[in-house]
Amino acid sequence: MHVVATAGHVDHGKSALVRALTGIEPDRWEQERRRGMTIDLGYAWTTLDSGEELAFVDVPGHQRFIGNMLAGLGPAPAVVFVVAADEGWRRQSTEHLAAVDALGIEHGLLVVTRSDLADPAAALDDAGERLAGSSLGRCEAVAVSARTGDGIPLLRAALDRLVARLPRPATDGRLRLWVDRAFTIRGSGTVVTGTLGEGTIRVGDHLEVAGRSVTVRGLQSLERARDTVPAVARVAVNLRGIGTDEVARGDVLLSPGAWVPTATVDVRLGMPQSALPTHAMVHVGTVAVEARVRPLSGDAARLTLREPLPLRAGDRAILRDPGAQRVLSGVLVVDTDPPVLRRRGAAARRGEELGTYTGGPDLVHEVDRRGAMRVAEARGLGIDVDEKLSATSQFIGRHGDWLVNRTTWAGWGEALVGALRRRAADDPLDPTLTLEAARAVAGIPDRDLVAEVATSAGAEVLAGRVGLVGVTPSLGDRAEAGLQAIEARLAVEPFAAPEARELEAAGLGPREIAAAARLGRVLRLPDDVLLLPKAPALAMRTLAALPQPFTTSDARQALGSTRRVVIPLLEHLDARGWTRRLDGSHREVRR
Numbered sequence: 001m002h003v004v005a006t007a008g009h010v011d012h013g014k015s016a017l018v019r020a021l022t023g024i025e026p027d028r029w030e031q032e033r034r035r036g037m038t039i040d041l042g043y044a045w046t047t048l049d050s051g052e053e054l055a056f057v058d059v060p061g062h063q064r065f066i067g068n069m070l071a072g073l074g075p076a077p078a079v080v081f082v083v084a085a086d087e088g089w090r091r092q093s094t095e096h097l098a099a100v101d102a103l104g105i106e107h108g109l110l111v112v113t114r115s116d117l118a119d120p121a122a123a124l125d126d127a128g129e130r131l132a133g134s135s136l137g138r139c140e141a142v143a144v145s146a147r148t149g150d151g152i153p154l155l156r157a158a159l160d161r162l163v164a165r166l167p168r169p170a171t172d173g174r175l176r177l178w179v180d181r182a183f184t185i186r187g188s189g190t191v192v193t194g195t196l197g198e199g200t201i202r203v204g205d206h207l208e209v210a211g212r213s214v215t216v217r218g219l220q221s222l223e224r225a226r227d228t229v230p231a232v233a234r235v236a237v238n239l240r241g242i243g244t245d246e247v248a249r250g251d252v253l254l255s256p257g258a259w260v261p262t263a264t265v266d267v268r269l270g271m272p273q274s275a276l277p278t279h280a281m282v283h284v285g286t287v288a289v290e291a292r293v294r295p296l297s298g299d300a301a302r303l304t305l306r307e308p309l310p311l312r313a314g315d316r317a318i319l320r321d322p323g324a325q326r327v328l329s330g331v332l333v334v335d336t337d338p339p340v341l342r343r344r345g346a347a348a349r350r351g352e353e354l355g356t357y358t359g360g361p362d363l364v365h366e367v368d369r370r371g372a373m374r375v376a377e378a379r380g381l382g383i384d385v386d387e388k389l390s391a392t393s394q395f396i397g398r399h400g401d402w403l404v405n406r407t408t409w410a411g412w413g414e415a416l417v418g419a420l421r422r423r424a425a426d427d428p429l430d431p432t433l434t435l436e437a438a439r440a441v442a443g444i445p446d447r448d449l450v451a452e453v454a455t456s457a458g459a460e461v462l463a464g465r466v467g468l469v470g471v472t473p474s475l476g477d478r479a480e481a482g483l484q485a486i487e488a489r490l491a492v493e494p495f496a497a498p499e500a501r502e503l504e505a506a507g508l509g510p511r512e513i514a515a516a517a518r519l520g521r522v523l524r525l526p527d528d529v530l531l532l533p534k535a536p537a538l539a540m541r542t543l544a545a546l547p548q549p550f551t552t553s554d555a556r557q558a559l560g561s562t563r564r565v566v567i568p569l570l571e572h573l574d575a576r577g578w579t580r581r582l583d584g585s586h587r588e589v590r591r
Contacts, residue, residue: 001053001233002053003056004054004056004163006018008092009087012087013084014113017113017144018042021044043058049160050160054163077107078163081097081108082111082112083113084117085112085114085115085119088123089130097134100134101134102330104316104332105136108136109155109159110139110140110142111141111143114147116147166232169231169232174254175198175199175258176197177199178195178285179247180193181249190238191237192209193236194286195233196229196231196232199231201229201237202227202228203228207254207255210242212242213241214240214242219238220238249287250289254310258379259310260310261311262336262337263306263308264302264304265302265303265333265335266354267333268299268331269299270299277293278293279292279293281321282320282331283317289305289306289307296347296350297350298351298354300350312336313361315333316333317331364396366383372405375402376401389403399452400449409453411443412443412444412453413442416438416442416444416454416459419438420433424471429475431472431473451466465518473518481506482508483522486508486530490530490535494535495565496560513530516530523535525568526571527564536573539569540579543559543589545558548589550586550587552566552587577590
């Protein structure tokens with residue numbers, strides 16, 4: 001299916017033209033038919049001679065309904081621009097062409113209507129020249145009479161040629177459907193309609209709209225039930241999980257988790273900086289939202305929206321003066337996650353930078369600007385990470401869920417190694433860092449990345465701590481001598497743990513003891529009971545020879561030790577699963 005919107009001055013025959021082409025009345029409201037003027041958006045469709053299905057979004061031409069007109073024109077990829085032969089170019093013709101040009105719509109037809117009432121030649125020439133100066137360029141033109149049918153076959157053939165030139169839509173990516181109507185159908189519930197510009201929607205899909213999770217209960221396109229509808233298409237979506245009063249025009253039906261709504265965007269404009277207002281209405285898709293406008297430099301500006309929207313670089317929008325009801329400028333969104341501007345001159349420099357942006361998000365630029373970003377964040381900006389990463393591997397590396405600039409990665413490693421060297425010099429008893437401390441000191445955004453950064457920089461991670469390869473805790477001469485003396489005694493009496501006063505006399509305070517334990521030279525049990533690392537295995541040989549089960553007193557006598565040592569040792573053996581406690585006083589060796 002293809003979708004085109006109508007555009008043109010009020011009462012120039014847009015709706016009559018759609019009726020003549022489709023046989024469907026696009027004016028949905030009785031008030032519209034009574035007044036002979038389209039007020040809201042109308043919809044109709046036909047099958048062209050080639051077999052292609054074509055849907056029309058019929059927009060109002062009156063100035064008072066310019067917001068409705070922009071809601072219909074925004075999502076459409078092509079336009080049929082209508083001018084009446086008997087009236088020629090009028091004020092709203094200019095307004096509608098300004099909107100078409102602002103949105104950057106490049107595909108369209110010029111149709112001069114009411115050729116039965118006046119010679120269409122003058123209108124064709126005048127309107128053709130005006131359209132030639134817009135984004136439409138010199139498009140094909142046809143003169144018709146909706147009343148007599150004259151020229152309608154030629155128009156249908158021209159529409160076939162138009163749709164054949166339209167670019168192929170992206171049907172396999174994330175979905176975004178700007179809602180233009182929401183209503184209730186008895187027995188079905190909430191239904192929303194819109195022009196599906198990208199993605200594919202299926203019955204049973206789980207989507208998001210208006211902050212709610214919803215399920216697609218049913219689909220219709222061109223009044224036929226469908227299981228699947230790919231872009232581009234007019235579609236009616238029956239939703240489960242939301243009431244009609246909770247969704248309205250301007251809401252957006254989205255693939256869950258695939259879009260990151262933003263309230264701050266950097267854009268390029270089609271108007272002088274001096275003419276920029278401080279506040280304006282921004283029209284994108286079917287929504288109109290107030291925005292604060294901050295000029296940068298060149299043709300760039302920053303828009304702060306009243307509410308966040310699911311936008312991406314490359315989106316087209318319109319800046320409108322709400323008081324004068326006129327289009328001010330087209331808007332090309334170039335950055336949906338712009339940097340904060342704090343320093344003097346930052347706005348001007350940012351404007352110069354944006355002058356090189358053409359719209360689509362660039363993976364290298366986005367990662368470079370941040371140093372690192374999550375894969376999901378890049379995809380939320382509309383970047384196909386899997387496709388782009390292979391072409392940018394010399395600049396960017398993927399590490400789990402992260403994309404990291406290679407210079408940034410090397411910088412993390414250098415910062416980490418530098419911090420470890422300082423740590424080793426300042427604290428030889430503990431020359432290592434915890435994973436969290438290493439993350440913080442190197443500026444790494446995620447602790448899961450620390451081990452890989454450390455390894456790539458020549459450091460190592462052991463027992464949850466990061467250290468330089470070959471650098472171990474140094475006890476100092478006095479503590480080293482004291483520890484060696486204790487080790488020698490424990491080699492003879494393995495369960496005669498030193499008392500606190502002996503440790504103090506040996507120069508082994510809490511930090512020295514912790515360092516010795518990290519070195520694996522002692523086993524540190526609760527209450528600073530120190531044994532050799534082989535003590536548990538020695539104890540098991542003795543305990544296994546006892547009649548089973550045995551008491552704590554039995555163990556104490558067999559090991560030739562004290563309750564101060566034996567109780568934490570037995571609890572250690574229990575924790576390792578070597579012994580099992582049966583009751584308050586008995587244990588047994590596990591066989």
